[in-house]
Amino acid sequence: MITINDNEVSQICEMCGNESHIKLTDEELWAFKDYLMGGLLIQECLPTLNKCEREFLKSGYCAECQELLFNNGYTRRLY
Numbered sequence: 373m374i375t376i377n378d379n380e381v382s383q384i385c386e387m388c389g390n391e392s393h394i395k396l397t398d399e400e401l402w403a404f405k406d407y408l409m410g411g412l413l414i415q416e417c418l419p420t421l422n423k424c425e426r427e428f429l430k431s432g433y434c435a436e437c438q439e440l441l442f443n444n445g446y447t448r449r450l451y
């Protein structure tokens with residue numbers, strides 16, 4: 373379940389149950405809303421974000437679980 377509060381997107385990780393957050397710029401938030409409406413790939417909507425940040429927006433997996441699952445590396449933008 374995605375929560376958007378101002379420019380902060382929050383999701384609970386399905387694997388560990390921890391909630392993570394990312395702050396998006398206005399442009400990124402618009403692009404993310406485009407993605408949520410469907411029809412576009414997340415890498416097309418948000419090319420400036422790294423793999424880990426995009427995966428979080430897509431699936432809600434936190435950085436730690438993504439590291440275990442996909443070896444996506446860490447990002448300072450997820451907290």
Ligand SMILES: [Zn+2]
Pocket residue numbers: 385386387388389390433434435436437438
């Ligand atoms: Zn997790």
